Amino acid sequence: PAPSSDVTIRQLPDTLVNQIAAGEVIERPASVVKELVENAIDAGARRIDIDLEEGGVRLIRVRDDGGGIAPEELALAVQRHATSKISSLDDLEAVATLGFRGEALPSIASVSRFIIASRRGDDDHGIALAVDGGRVGEPAPKQQPAGTTVEVRDLFYNVPARRKFLRAERTELGHIEEWLRQLALARPDVELRVSHNGKPLRRYKGDGGALFSGERLAETLSEEFLANALQVDHAAPLSTDSGSLMRLSGWIAQPAYSRASTDQQYLFVNGRAVRDRSIAHAVKQAYADVLFHGRQPAYVLFLEVDPRRVDVNVHPAKHEVRFRDGRAIHDFVYRTLQAALAETRAGAPAGVSA
Numbered sequence: 058p059a060p061s062s063d064v065t066i067r068q069l070p071d072t073l074v075n076q077i078a079a080g081e082v083i084e085r086p087a088s089v090v091k092e093l094v095e096n097a098i099d100a101g102a103r104r105i106d107i108d109l110e111e112g113g114v115r116l117i118r119v120r121d122d123g124g125g126i127a128p129e130e131l132a133l134a135v136q137r138h139a140t141s142k143i144s145s146l147d148d149l150e151a152v153a154t155l156g157f158r159g160e161a162l163p164s165i166a167s168v169s170r171f172i173i174a175s176r177r178g179d180d181d182h183g184i185a186l187a188v189d190g191g192r193v194g195e196p197a198p199k200q201q202p203a204g205t206t207v208e209v210r211d212l213f214y215n216v217p218a219r220r221k222f223l224r225a226e227r228t229e230l231g232h233i234e235e236w237l238r239q240l241a242l243a244r245p246d247v248e249l250r251v252s253h254n255g256k257p258l259r260r261y262k263g264d265g266g267a268l269f270s271g272e273r274l275a276e277t278l279s280e281e282f283l284a285n286a287l288q289v290d291h292a293a294p295l296s297t298d299s300g301s302l303m304r305l306s307g308w309i310a311q312p313a314y315s316r317a318s319t320d321q322q323y324l325f326v327n328g329r330a331v332r333d334r335s336i337a338h339a340v341k342q343a344y345a346d347v348l349f350h351g352r353q354p355a356y357v358l359f360l361e362v363d364p365r366r367v368d369v370n371v372h373p374a375k376h377e378v379r380f381r382d383g384r385a386i387h388d389f390v391y392r393t394l395q396a397a398l399a400e401t402r403a404g405a406p407a408g409v410s411a
């Protein structure tokens with residue numbers, strides 16, 4: 058076709074921009090739960106209550122006892138690219154919080170009926186703000202316990218193309234539970250209570266900060282995993298020039314507890330659940346001699362590296378990271394786990410590290 062001369066370039070309205078961003082970040086109710094619970098964790102919550110209705114499609118309510126939001130900033134929290142977590146490229150390069158893009162709340166609020174209410178511990182009343190399909194209301198005072206409550210109703214009610222892709226209540230709930238399991242593994246110090254359709258569904262008790270109590274492992278995965286778990290905790294220099302350490306800790310299951318699928322493979326990099334092919338490969342290699350063909354190892358591993366040497370800004374939903382020292386990390390994971398597995402084969406009792 059001939060080039061047309063009546064092309065018009067226009068700036069898209071904010072609501073539409075947010076809805077486009079929502080397409081990347083908010084795939085289904087589980088993505089909303091993930092973003093809201095991550096915000097609660099970033100706000101220092103010790104306890105998070107999650108109420109769901111109809112697989113989260115009808116309602117997701119996340120209430121935390123974290124630091125809260127200043128009344129004069131509440132309206133900003135639902136604006137795009139507004140965040141309290143970074144303010145410079147330097148901050149971004151060393152980011153320690155789960156969030157930093159300032160995208161989740163405006164995205165969610167543009168595709169749902171949304172209410173956020175918050176009170177800081179020292180303020181004598183709270184403040185609430187409703188956003189309906191991206192139309193932002195006026196903040197109004199509200200009685201509210203210290204902390205923040207976000208309510209998301211009728212997800213995708215104004216985006217029929219997305220709504221069509223939502224699955225049965227059971228399926229959506231399953232996705233939510235999987236995210237919660239990951240968050241629960243990453244933060245055993247935080248108490249999580251979940252209800253669905255008015256009935257208690259799960260309670261992960263906060264264990265007071267002992268990251269290695271196996272209790273959370275049994276609560277989230279199984280008693281059997283815990284019974285077969287080898288605890289690892291090993292550190293090594295990250296690279297010759299950076300002067301920093303990498304540390305790998307967590308649990309790997311003995312070969313006797315292998316799986317038919319990769320369903321119990323959890324990797325956290327600096328507290329964030331991620332997928333990483335190279336590390337998954339390193340783990341598999343470590344098990345190569347001790348697992349039958351086609352069986353998958355089960356593991357919950359925490360890798361800590363200098364945040365300046367990990368790029369977390371690779372993916373809008375932050376499912377992936379990029380390492381400066383990918384090769385060294387791969388080899389470190391492989392060697393650490395291979396040694397742990399060799400030790401048990403040599404006869405050390407399960408569950409006890411030498």
Ligand code: ADP
Nearest residue numbers: 096100134140141156157158159160161162205
């Ligand atoms: P990000 O998490 O990337 O900063 P969000 O859109 O998720 O972006 O949140 C925007 C801002 O709103 C956050 O930076 C934070 O200041 C504030 N906020 C959101 N949720 C909470 C919460 N549960 N408690 C306290 N502050 C919150």
Ligand code: MG
Nearest residue numbers: 092096156161
């Ligand atoms: Mg966030």
